[in-house]
Each structure stands twice: as structure tokens, then as C-alpha cells.
Amino acid sequence: MAAACARSLGQIGRHAFFTQSCRTGNVAAIVPRISVPGSARAYGTGGARFRSKLLSAAPLRAGGRALGCAFLLGGGIGLYQTVKFNFQRHFAEEEAEESSSEVKFTLYQYKTCPFCSKVRAFLDYHGLPYEIVEVNPVMRQEIKWSRYRKVPILMVDDTVQLNDSSVIISTLKTYLVTKGKKIHDILICYPEMKSTNESGKEVIEYNNKYWLMLSEAEIEQLYPEKDSRKEEMKWRKWADDWLVHLISPNVYRTPSESLASFDYIVREGKFGTFEGFFAKYVGALAMFFISKRLKNRHNLQDDVRQDLYKAVNEWVSAIGKKRKFMGGDRPNLADLAVYGVLRVMEGLESFDDMMEKTKVKSWYRRVEKAVQHHEGHN
The missing domain is CATH 1.10.287 (Helix Hairpins)
Incomplete structure (x- = not known):
């Protein structure tokens, strides 16, 4: 008109x-x-x-x-x-x-937790705005309302609760790709399963947590290369089942490294004055000895650095020389998971040693840049 x-x-x-x-x-x-x-x-x-x-x-x-x-x-x-x-x-x-x-996301976390770091890497890469609630690791009052007592927990619009870092990432990635499903409906595809671990303690696991719930057309679009979907799932699982268990033995390897690690944890975490002092000195000593037990549990070498070096070099070899990331020209969920786990060592001796004595540095900096610039936003 x-x-x-x-x-x-x-x-x-x-x-x-x-x-x-x-x-x-x-x-x-x-x-x-x-x-x-x-x-x-x-x-x-x-x-x-x-x-x-x-x-x-x-x-x-x-x-x-x-x-x-x-x-x-x-x-x-x-x-x-x-x-x-x-x-x-x-x-x-x-x-x-x-x-x-616009969906509201609230992440309950410990900043130095590798599983929480994985979720932040995913949210930041995709440019999803979120609020952080730092949880006190001693009292955990911030999540007293939840029967699930671990972090990370991601709340969606203050109504839908997502637990477990890999479930959170798979649910959100499915949501972003499909654009037609609601998060609540996607979450049903990842049912809880209670089981007993090696220590006889009851634990909660989740079925299908490395799967994305997509149609055949969406799968072909997201994974154009043959077997790229299986490769992504394999290395996501590797990050959870192996790589993450190398972090504590390495950052608490010696008394001085353990003290430096807890100084970082207390500085970045949510502790009261007394809790911070207690955690820094008593916690550092305790974790030094616990790291020795973890080394035996996971059959690590006496020099646990060698296991860390071997793991990250194995990861770089799997990417190969022709790809910038395991996802090709862009990071996929495996790239973000491995980056998120390794990132928690930044500022510590173990991280500096890893960057100097392995081939991971170039890949790590590329993912870091992609995450900081929210390159997955579109």
C-alpha cells in the first residue's frame, strides 16, 4: 500500500x-x-x-x-x-x-572441574548466553535443591534440569541442529540408569549420552564424511573415560604442584576465608596422596607426565596433518570435549610441560580461538 x-x-x-x-x-x-x-x-x-x-x-x-x-x-x-x-x-x-x-541457561559448576569446562567450551563456541552459579565444593548449598549432587548441572528456563556434561552437550547440540524439538522432549532420549561402581557405591549413568537424536537428513548434513559420527563419539568417550583421569595425577604430582593447584582452585572457586585456608593446605596435602592412589587405579606410569604426553599425542595423530580439527574445518564435539578437559590445567606446571613437550599446541590454540570468538554461533 x-x-x-x-x-x-x-x-x-x-x-x-x-x-x-x-x-x-x-x-x-x-x-x-x-x-x-x-x-x-x-x-x-x-x-x-x-x-x-x-x-x-x-x-x-x-x-x-x-x-x-x-x-x-x-x-x-x-x-x-x-x-x-x-x-x-x-x-x-x-x-x-x-x-x-530466547532460552535462559544457568550453569552450576566448579570452575576448575574438567566436566564443567567441557560444557562451558560448548556454550561459548556456539555463542549461547548463560549465567554461572559457582558452587561451594564443601557445603554445596547452591545445589541443595537437587537430588543430583554433582556438577555440572544446567538449568533451562529454570524449569528443565540437565545433568552430566555429555548429556548436556548432546541434548543442546540436538536442539541446535533440529530447531524444531524442545529441550524437554530431547532429554527423554537420555534416560537415567542406576548402577553400582567398583567400590559398591550406587551411581547414576545415562544411556545414549554420546548420541545426537537427529534424522537421517540431519546426520548427513552434520557428518558429511564417512564414519565421522562414530569417530566423534569414540573420542568424546575417550575424553571422559581416559583423558580426564590423567588430570589429577598430573596437577597433584608433587607437593609443590599440589599446593600450586589448590592455590588456583581456592582463588578461582567459591570458598570462605577459613574454607579457603583449609582447602589450600590440608586439601593440597590430601590430594597429593590421593593422586598416588589414582595413579595405581588407572595403571599409570611412575612418571605420570608420560601418560599425559602419550594421550595428547595420540589425539593429535588421530586428527592427522590434513585437518585443522577432528571436525575438519570446524571443531566438532570431540574437539570441544578434549579442549575443555585440558583447559583446566592452564596456568599450572603440568600444562606448560604438555604444551612444550607434545604436538598439541597448534591444535589447542586453534580451538581456543574458535571458542573465544564463538565461531559456532551460526
Whole structure:
């Protein structure tokens, strides 16, 4: 409608400006035909001499041109205002729709937890805004409302609770790819299973947690290379079942490393003054001895650094020299998982040693850049 009105105004303006009535000798379009009763002459239709005298006056010619210009100017201003209004309304509606459909994420975490770091890497890479609630690792009052007492926990719109880092990542990735399913409906595909671990303690596991719940068409689009989906799942599981167990024995390898690690944990975590002092010194000593038990449990070498070096070099070899990431030109879920686990060692001696004595540095910096720049946002 706005375009039609503008066209009409423009036509009127052009007609008034370019019509023959603006030329000397033609007054038919300017002076109306007025008939006087009883007279055979219609004023404005007189002879050529009469018309010529009437229109030879400059003011009348200028008035005609001014009228045309006025119509053109009015039409242009009207079109501008109409288009401006429509664009403003369109963008306002889009913003309102986006704000109303935006999902709210709240992550309950320990900053130095490798599983929490995995989730943050995924959220940051995909540019998903989220709030962080740092949980006190001693009292855990921040998650007292949850029967699931581990972190990370991700709350969606304060109503849907996602537990376990791999379940969180698989659920959100499915949600981002499908765009038609609700998170609550996707979560049903990852049922809880209670089991007993080696120590006889009851634990909760989740079925299918490395699977994305996609259609065949979506799978082909997300995993164009043959076996790339299986490869991603394999290395995601490897990060959870092997790589993550190399972190504690390495960051608590010696008393001095253990103290440095707890200094970092206390500084970055949520501790009270007394809790922080106790955790730093007593916790550091305790974890030094616990790391020795972990080394035996996971059959690690006496020099646990060698196991760390071997693991990350194995990861780099699996990527190969022709790919920037395991996902090709972009990080996939395995890239983000391995990066998230290794990232918790940053600032510690174990991290510096790993970057210096393995081939992981170039890949690590590429993923770091991709995560910091939210390159998976689109």
C-alpha cells in the first residue's frame, strides 16, 4: 500500500511538471473549463491569442513548475516516512520475537572441574548466553535443591534440569541442529540408569549420552564424511573415560604442584576465608596422596607426565596433518570435549610441560580461538 501511494503521488507530480499546460500557448490543463449560463464561450477555451497572453506571464509558469516539484517532494517524503516506519516496526517485531523465544541457561559448576569446562567450551563456541552459579565444593548449598549432587548441572528456563556434561552437550547440540524439538522432549532420549561402581557405591549413568537424536537428513548434513559420527563419539568417550583421569595425577604430582593447584582452585572457586585456608593446605596435602592412589587405579606410569604426553599425542595423530580439527574445518564435539578437559590445567606446571613437550599446541590454540570468538554461533 505504501508503494502504491508513493507511485500515485509521483505520477501526479510528474504530470503537473511535464504536462503541456506548462508551456506557452496551452492552458487546458491549468485553467478549468468554466461555462457561464447563456454564453456559448467556455472560458479557458478561447482563441490562440487569448491563451497565449494568458500563459505568457512568468509567475504562472513558475507556479506550475512549483506545483509539480511540491508533488514530487511530498511523494518522496511520504515514501521515506512509510518505509522507515515499516522497517522500524519489522525490526521491533523481530527483536520481540527473539527475546520471547530466547532460552535462559544457568550453569552450576566448579570452575576448575574438567566436566564443567567441557560444557562451558560448548556454550561459548556456539555463542549461547548463560549465567554461572559457582558452587561451594564443601557445603554445596547452591545445589541443595537437587537430588543430583554433582556438577555440572544446567538449568533451562529454570524449569528443565540437565545433568552430566555429555548429556548436556548432546541434548543442546540436538536442539541446535533440529530447531524444531524442545529441550524437554530431547532429554527423554537420555534416560537415567542406576548402577553400582567398583567400590559398591550406587551411581547414576545415562544411556545414549554420546548420541545426537537427529534424522537421517540431519546426520548427513552434520557428518558429511564417512564414519565421522562414530569417530566423534569414540573420542568424546575417550575424553571422559581416559583423558580426564590423567588430570589429577598430573596437577597433584608433587607437593609443590599440589599446593600450586589448590592455590588456583581456592582463588578461582567459591570458598570462605577459613574454607579457603583449609582447602589450600590440608586439601593440597590430601590430594597429593590421593593422586598416588589414582595413579595405581588407572595403571599409570611412575612418571605420570608420560601418560599425559602419550594421550595428547595420540589425539593429535588421530586428527592427522590434513585437518585443522577432528571436525575438519570446524571443531566438532570431540574437539570441544578434549579442549575443555585440558583447559583446566592452564596456568599450572603440568600444562606448560604438555604444551612444550607434545604436538598439541597448534591444535589447542586453534580451538581456543574458535571458542573465544564463538565461531559456532551460526
